[in-house]
Amino acid sequence: MNAQHPQHTTAEEAETVTEFAVAASARAVEVGAALLLALLVCPPLLILVVVVVVPLVALAILVSLVVAVFAAPYLLVRHLRGHRDAHAHLLTQRLRHAAHAVLDLLPHRIVADARRHTRAS
Secondary structure: OOOOHHHHHHHHHHHHHHHHHHHHHHHHHHHHHHHHHHHHHOHHHHHHHHHHHHHHHHHHHHHHHHHHHHHHHHHHHHHHHHHHHHHHHHHHHHHHHHHHHHHHOOHHHHHHHHHHHHHHO
């Protein structure tokens, strides 16, 4: 029963987010329709949008593309190095442990440990 509770919580959260997205989309359509009506009624507003807003949107898109081009290789290398380093460290620890186990099984070490235990007894 407890294992299903997080799934229900996730489904409820997804439903809430979906309802919010639908409501926000409906509001955006209303605002867009009102803006279109205002632009049809008031041509100077259209000129203002073309002269001010369109270049700002184009500049924002250009800047975001440049940032994405420079950030993508950095994030990719960082992700791959971090992923490999974690596995390499774990592999190194396991190999070191295995090497010590093999060295402890060498005959001269077994004899030395047996002599130490017989003297201590």
